[in-house]
């Protein structure tokens with residue numbers, strides 16, 4: 511794949527090719543830990559991928575072979591969160607998690623090396639995860655004075671089961687890619703030198719499928735786990751499809767033409 515650098519950022523890379531966007535956390539010197547600015551850029555990049563109709567699948571990864579992401583940058587952890595150059599303490603990675611869930615396109619985590627703390631939660635909220643055989647997964651919150659009780663706990667339990675999720679958080683152990691695969695935390699393990707090739711293969715298989723079927727399925731999976739926000743996404747798809755019908759257009763046209771709408775020609779299907 512010939513990736514084209516399509517947007518410029520400081521902490522991340524944004525590249526596109528053949529219907530895919532690849533978003534790379536580019537802070538290898540800290541094992542791709544994120545600071546508030548990194549997360550702001552990631553949010554901007556995911557919004558760009560969402561709005562680009564030529565993009566059907568997003569790949570999230572980390573620069574280098576050492577790490578996917580080591581979570582929040584502990585060097586900028588201040589009184590009330592992670593403090594950026596603006597001096598405001600934030601936990602904006604939670605917004606990023608919601609965006610990865612709600613973007614109506616599959617997001618594939620491409621994981622090499624460490625996938626730890628908030629980094630593991632990021633791969634968890636992605637639709638699919640392909641890992642290299644050197645990947646290591648785990649949470650560290652209770653060791654370093656943090657925790658993620660949102661998707662980090664609830665979605666983890668839905669994904670690997672209650673017992674395993676509690677073990678992961680309470681003991682803060684590290685798990686190999688094979689162990690992660692066995693517990694259902696990820697989708698596949700491949701040799702490190704085949705990681706991108708395999709991830710792109712999965713992305714292209716998805717790109718051959720009906721985009722509307724894929725987007726409604728994503729919303730349906732979210733509806734099962736994400737409460738009213740998940741139902742909102744699923745219902746948003748129904749509204750989108752409805753807007754495309756003559757029936758919905760009749761309502762809009764009647765309003766604009768200041769007449770009574772005539773829905774009599776639209777069937778009430780069983």
Ligand code: 2NE
Pocket residue numbers: 539540541543580581582583584585601603624626627628629650651654656657658
């Ligand atoms: C990731 C890990 C296991 C890597 O170990 P290793 O031995 O391969 O590398 P090393 O030497 O530990 O790390 C290389 C450099 O990266 C920095 C290190 O401090 C070191 O810097 P220098 O000594 O060379 O200057 N680095 C690595 N991770 C960092 C981080 N997260 N923040 C700042 N600097 C980091 C090992 O480095 C490790 O255990 N890292 C910490 C993992 C961690 O506890 N992350 C935070 C969890 S909490 C969280 O992410 C979170 C949450 O729970 C809830 C909401 C939001 C976020």
